[in-house]
Amino acid sequence: MAKVELVVNGRAVKGEAEDxxxxxxxxxxxxxxxxxxxxxxxxxxxxxxxxxxxxxVKSCTMLAVQASGAEVTTIEGIALNGELHPVQAAFREHHGLQCGFCTPGMIMSSVDMIRRHPEGLDEATVRAELEGNICRCTGYHNIVQAVLDASEKMGKGAVKAA
Structure with a gap:
């Protein structure tokens, strides 16, 4: 067993896990x-x-011991002051979910995408960046609209496709 120490959703945690x-x-x-x-x-x-x-990060590709010492944020930890994160709110507003199984990963990927594109996002970029997230229910249209809306509301703007 290996010791794992993380900060998860702002809280220090310690535990043991197999390597x-x-x-x-x-x-x-x-x-x-x-x-x-x-x-x-x-x-x-x-x-x-x-x-x-x-x-x-896709957490199925990282060992817990590799993350030791890191700060980890999960879907449970992205709400802001008890309010939904703007991306969560946009997914709800735009009906960017159906069964909800993929939704946490989609939201976490989208939050990171918006952070990495301060100049704003266009539909082609959102679709390309979400290729690593599979949804079997929605067809992606509402998800893409939610991400574009959240980006705009977060002050990152939306840019027109070239």
Whole structure:
């Protein structure tokens, strides 16, 4: 067993895990943070996306011991002062979810995408960047609209496609 020390959603946590325990399993099983979903275990679907030191990471590709010492934010931790994060609110407003299984990963990927594109986003960029997140229900149109709306509301602007 290896010691794992993280800051998760602003709270310092300590635990033990086998060396081969994936971060997604540590979050779900050791910390009870079940909003991060296990969809494929092969990094294909994106349901397990969390932020590690501010960057989107597929937590099924990272060992818990690799994340030790890092700051991890899960879907449970992105709300702002008890209010939905602007991306969460946009997903709700634009009906960017159906069954909800992919939604936490989509939202976490979208928050990171908006952060990395301070100049704003266009539809082609959003679609290209969400290729690593699979949704089997919505057809992506409402998800893309939600991300564009959130980007605009967060002051990142929306840019027209060239």
């Amino acid at each position: 081969r325990t994936l971060l997604v399993h540590f979050l779900r099983e050791n910390l009870g943070l079940t909003g991060t979903h296990v969809g494929c275990d092969t990094s294909q679907c994106g349901a397990c996306v969390v932020h590690v030191d501010g960057r989107a």
